[in-house]
Amino acid sequence: MNLTAADLFMGVTDLPVFAIASLKGCWHLGFTGCQIYGLSTGVFGLVTIHTLAVIALDRYIVVVRTLNPRNRMPKSTSAIIIVIIWSFSIFWSALPLAGISTYRLEGLGTSCTFNYVNRHQTEVFYFLALISFNLFLPFLVIIFSYWGIYVSVRRIKRELSLLMDSQAYANRKRVQVQAEVRTAITSAIIVAIFIVSWVPYGVLAFYGLFGPPSRPVQPLVSMLPNILAKVSIVANPILYSIGHPNVRKRMTALMPSFLHRSSFRQVSQGTAQESINHNSISLHELSNRRSVSS
Template sequence: ESEMDVENGFYRQVDVGAHAHYIVAFFVLVIGTVGVTGNALVMYAFFCDKKLRTPPNFFIMNLAVSDFLMAITQSPIFFVNSLYKGWIFGETGCKMYAFCGALFGITSMINLLAISIDRYIVITKPLQAIGWTSKRRTCHIILLVWLYSLAWSLAPLLGWSSYIPEGLMTSCTWDYVTSTPANKSYTLMLCCFVFFIPLGIISYCYLCMFLAIRHASRDVQKLGSQVRKSTLIQQQSIKTEWKLAKIAFVVIIVFVLSWSPYACVTLIAWAGYGSILNPYSKAVPAVIAKASAIYNPFIYAIIHSKYR
């Protein structure tokens, strides 16, 4: 079996200096530590404080859960492999690791999509939103988010593309390097359905919210003082909703920035220019993408008054 594995190039090591592995190990260690503690604190706050348990915050909680799981499943393994300068956990380990990375990464992205749609409905259609934002419905949506992500991350285990070591061979992901029809179709569909299309919908939601709020504040200025009072109350509630939308906006921008290099590398390989990518140009985006799990607790801590 070991002979076959070597032949498949499964355990092949990349010829880079030891320092490269140690630099990666250092960053992965920091990302892991911060990601686990930061997201654990957000979960802790959510469980301790009843005031935080509102439907919109369920999404934030779900994001903290998937980021926490991302940090705890990816960083320790990535770190140990970096110290050993190669993948040491075998083929099954690689598949499990990459599956977790995909599942929790996709869940975070689709969860951001759900947050955007939720804010969009609450801000642009406040009357329809009354029945919409129940805890039960929010839980149903969160379940759908996980199922959608599960479908995409199971595919490579069931033969549509596959999970293999990547970059400095210390981490695993779907095979975007080997140019087969299955791999190419999976890479393209994955990029579209879990990155670009959600991104388009998110942008649309935010544009509409921004315009709706600008419109509402202009209307208030035109009204007389009596009408203004009742409208001001409505304004306050819209302001609160918009505050949450602003936090979500920062979260989304940061998330997209951290996954963009990865999407670019993947698409360069998909387009047939994989030969121009050296191990570093595949390893660095992977590390940046894993770091997407650490920013959110800071973002809430800085902007969200209740979490502070």
């Protein structure tokens, strides 16, 4: 929900202003409007990446450490984490307004972003700190989390292959892991889309600060990463709708034409669960019989 809120706010504040400026061919809100636009875009962008990092870490804890769907993060803990994410993002995005740096026009002059072309020592230091704490560190958390999930899933698959003679236990393991693995895969796809959207932007910013002064960034070239960066706020809702089973279930419930299909799926899931329970009981009884026989 926090990721959804960040994408929604960015879509409401960023895309309409960018679209109007593109139609007019120039920036139409003046210097103050540019600072406000840069601030809002910076806050929502940083909230998105930090939220993705927390989602990855949460999936790592659930999949690797517990493997128990009942061990969920308390709502109070989630609320505290969300407050920290927003406070941290607002802090870094507000520093340019405090005089450390500034927001400037980019590309064809139709949007504003962090100043990555001014090579003053203070602004270079701010940019490096911004990238380190708001890009590199979250990506390290994401890479560590999903690598741990991948290793854990491989280990679980090997365990299941060794337990094929105990079908009931294997089925129980599959039911326990299945939902969280699906969520992890969905989150990994979202992170991949985010990386594809923002890595060109980061590369462009580094070139603007440390590239040869005789070959500055061309306006049209700097416009392309700006457009790619906005794709993430469109891709995230689509990926969640397609990939998350709970979202699909709620969407199906809202559509009368799919009510019958939803009911059939629920009955099928119930039958499958009863079959698993029956197999578990049978295995338990079999163990008791073996104990009595021995």
